[in-house]
Amino acid sequence: MKTGIICDFFCIVLVLLACSTTLYAKDMRVMEIEFEKQKALLLEKASREKQAALKEAMESRQRILSDRKALEAAISKLRKKNSQLKKANQIYGARLGTLSTRLKGLRTTLEKREGEVSELVGFIRIDAKDLNTLLHQSLQSAFMPGREKVLQPILNQTEFPGMDDIRSMVNLFFDEIALSGQVRIVRAPLVTRSGKGTIGDILVLGNFSAAYHISGETGFLIYSPKSQRLFALSKLPSWHMRRKIMAYMSGRSEDVPIDISKGAALRQLTHRLGLMEEIPRGGPIVWPIIAIAVLATLIIIERAIYLFRKGSNIETFANNIYRYASNGEWKRCIELCEQEQNRSVPRILLAGIRSRDMKREDMEDVLQEAILNEIPGLERFLSTLGMLGAIAPLLGLLGTVTGMINTFHVITYYGTGDPRMMSAGISEALVTTMLGLTAAIPIMVCHSLLSRRVENIIAQMEEKAITLVNIVFKMRKER
Numbered sequence: 001m002k003t004g005i006i007c008d009f010f011c012i013v014l015v016l017l018a019c020s021t022t023l024y025a026k027d028m029r030v031m032e033i034e035f036e037k038q039k040a041l042l043l044e045k046a047s048r049e050k051q052a053a054l055k056e057a058m059e060s061r062q063r064i065l066s067d068r069k070a071l072e073a074a075i076s077k078l079r080k081k082n083s084q085l086k087k088a089n090q091i092y093g094a095r096l097g098t099l100s101t102r103l104k105g106l107r108t109t110l111e112k113r114e115g116e117v118s119e120l121v122g123f124i125r126i127d128a129k130d131l132n133t134l135l136h137q138s139l140q141s142a143f144m145p146g147r148e149k150v151l152q153p154i155l156n157q158t159e160f161p162g163m164d165d166i167r168s169m170v171n172l173f174f175d176e177i178a179l180s181g182q183v184r185i186v187r188a189p190l191v192t193r194s195g196k197g198t199i200g201d202i203l204v205l206g207n208f209s210a211a212y213h214i215s216g217e218t219g220f221l222i223y224s225p226k227s228q229r230l231f232a233l234s235k236l237p238s239w240h241m242r243r244k245i246m247a248y249m250s251g252r253s254e255d256v257p258i259d260i261s262k263g264a265a266l267r268q269l270t271h272r273l274g275l276m277e278e279i280p281r282g283g284p285i286v287w288p289i290i291a292i293a294v295l296a297t298l299i300i301i302e303r304a305i306y307l308f309r310k311g312s313n314i315e316t317f318a319n320n321i322y323r324y325a326s327n328g329e330w331k332r333c334i335e336l337c338e339q340e341q342n343r344s345v346p347r348i349l350l351a352g353i354r355s356r357d358m359k360r361e362d363m364e365d366v367l368q369e370a371i372l373n374e375i376p377g378l379e380r381f382l383s384t385l386g387m388l389g390a391i392a393p394l395l396g397l398l399g400t401v402t403g404m405i406n407t408f409h410v411i412t413y414y415g416t417g418d419p420r421m422m423s424a425g426i427s428e429a430l431v432t433t434m435l436g437l438t439a440a441i442p443i444m445v446c447h448s449l450l451s452r453r454v455e456n457i458i459a460q461m462e463e464k465a466i467t468l469v470n471i472v473f474k475m476r477k478e479r
Contacts (some may be wrong), residue, residue, distance in 0.1 A: 121160070121161060124154060124161055124166060124169075125154060125155065125161070127169070128151045128154040128155055128161075128169055129155065131148075131151060131169060131172060131173060131176075132148050132151050132155065134176065135147060135148040135151075135172065135176065136148065136225045136228075137225050138176060138179075138180075138207055139204065139206075139207050139208075139209075139210060139223045139230075139262075140176065140179045140180070140204075140207065141223075141225075141228050142188070142223055142228055142229060142230045143186060143188055143204075145228045147172065148172075150165075150168045150169070150172060151168075151169060151172070153165045154166075154169060179206075179207070180206050180207040181206055182204070182206060183203075183204065183205055183206065184203075184204050185201055185202065185203050185204070185249060186201075186202050186204060187199060187200070187201055187202070188200075188202050188230070189229070189230075190202065190212055190214075190221060190229070190230045190231070190232060191229060191230065191231045191232060192214070192232050193219075193232045193233070193234055198214060200212045200213060200214035201213045201214070201249065202221065202230065203245065203248065203249050203256070205256070205258050207262065208258050208259055208260055208262055209221070209258055209259040209262070209263065209266065210223070210230060211245045211249075211256075212230075212232060213245070213246065213249060217236070218236075218242045218245050218246050219232055219233050219236045219237060219242070220232075220233045220237060220259070220266050221233065222263050222266060223263065233266055237257070241257045244256055244257055245257065285395055285396075285398055285399035285402060285432045286399065286431065286432060286435055288395055289392055289395050289396060289399075289432065289435045289436055289439055290435070290439075292388050292391060292392050292395070292439055292443075293392070293435075293438075293439040293443075295388060296385055296388045296389070296392075296439070296442075296443045296446075299381045299384060299385050299388075300385065300443075300446045300450070302381070303380075303381060303382070303385070303450050304450070307378070307450065307453045307454065307457065309342070309343065310343050310344050310345075310378065310457055314343075314345050314460055314464070317336070317340060317345065317346060318345065318349070318464050318467070320336060321333050321336060321337070321349055321353075321468070322467065322468070322471060324336070325353070325468065325471050325472070325475075326471060326475070328475065330353060330356070333349075333353050334350065334353055334354075337349055337350035337353065338350065344374040344377075344378065344457060344461055345457075345460060345461055345464050347370065347374065348367060348370045348371055348374065348461045348464065348465050349464060349465070349468055351366055351367060351369075351370040352366065352367045352370075352465055352468045352469065352472075353468070355367075356472045360469065360473055363469055363472070364465075364469060367465040367468075367469065368465075370465075371458065371461050371462060371465065374458075374461060375458060378454045378457055378458065379454055382447065382450060382451055382454065385443060385446070385447045385450070386444075386447050388443055389440050389443035389444040389447055390440075392436045392437075392439040392440035392443060393436045393437055393440040394436070395432070395436050396432045396433045396434070396435060396436015396437060396439075396440075397433065397436065398432070399429065399431070399432020399433065399435075399436065400429040400430075400432055400433045401429075402429075402432075403429025403430070403432065404429050407429070
């Protein structure tokens with residue numbers, strides 16, 4: 001306000017100065033009157049403004065005083081509130097320290113729990129993978145295809161496994177354990193040896209193996225994990241195994257063949273070659289060995305039948321002859337011997353009876369001559385059989401040598417990079433050796449047995465002849 005008055009004053013001074021210059025020539029009295037008028041107006045204006053300023057200042061002071069009281073009340077209130085806030089702050093500070101300590105403990109516990117949960121989830125997923133592999137390879141999946149889909153939520157790395165998923169996995173575990181210990185017969189689809197799908201009776205032996213019976217055909221089944229289907233073994237098992245399987249499926253037997261290797265042994269059965277399949281792999285040397293085996297078999301059969309007829313019922317026949325000879329019934333003895341002339345001992349005894357009136361030395365010579373006449377017939381073909389038994393392994397050895405020569409020729413031309421190139425020669429070498437020994441061993445055994453039989457018959461002839469001589473000369477002495 002004072003600043004405005006001063007400004008107005010300077011303005012008036014400037015006006016006066018200006019007027020003085022313009023009214024320089026006027027009357028100083030007029031100027032003074034005008035000046036006074038102007039001064040009075042300015043003073044009045046300044047007084048009004050002063051009054052207004054004072055009034056405004058008083059109002060401002062009153063407002064300031066009223067505001068001060070309000071401010072002092074507010075300040076007092078704020079101080080009280082500040083004091084309360086300080087106390088609350090202290091309480092909350094202490095609580096914050098406690099909560100911070102607790103938070104650290106909870107974070108440590110959380111990290112520990114997260115580690116345990118992560119480890120547990122890892123174990124669960126590993127078990128789920130193992131179970132998935134087990135189910136894919138399990139024979140039971142052929143009857144329940146797609147049951148491993150329950151494990152997909154657990155195997156999925158982006159999802160956290162829930163308790164329902166874990167329960168499902170545990171149920172699969174226990175179901176598989178229960179099924180792996182069951183032996184049951186079910187009617188289910190299978191693929192036959194000709195590649196056609198059909199429905200048949202299937203004997204499930206746990207998780208080890210399975211057998212089938214369809215339209216008069218019985219055999220084993222192979223499980224394919226890739227397609228989760230059962231395929232009939234391309235080669236039927238032996239008739240003994242088939243009979244066992246059928247007897248078990250019909251309840252007539254308590255035992256059944258089982259492949260505990262889960263199909264490995266059955267697959268080997270399909271690759272196993274029979275004797276007739278092995279023979280052509282032995283090369284040209286095989287056929288002479290087979291011819292020797294056939295010829296030796298015929299000789300063995302002929303000799304066995306011949307010697308059996310020659311040596312049967314000798315003791316009974318000789319006892320009858322001795323009884324009649326002791327009673328002097330020579331005619332009866334001759335009749336009995338003539339009835340059995342196809343055998344060696346009766347012919348020997350007949351020669352001795354006919355020479356009963358000779359001296360002892362002469363009679364013994366007659367009997368010895370008769371025995372010598374019988375020996376060639378008894379020993380016929382035995383030397384040939386022994387020769388065949390000696391030739392067979394030599395031919396097998398010859399086949400081994402030729403097979404190894406062929407193998408070395410293959411190595412010379414093609415190297416040793418592919419073992420299959422050498423398999424033909426090695427197979428020829430081994431097959432001929434096998435066949436040679438297979439033929440030679442039975443031949444030598446039979447040759448020994450037949451030779452022993454011939455020796456026994458010769459010994460029987462000599463023993464019966466000596467007994468007859470003793471009986472004849474004993475009767476002479478008694479006379």
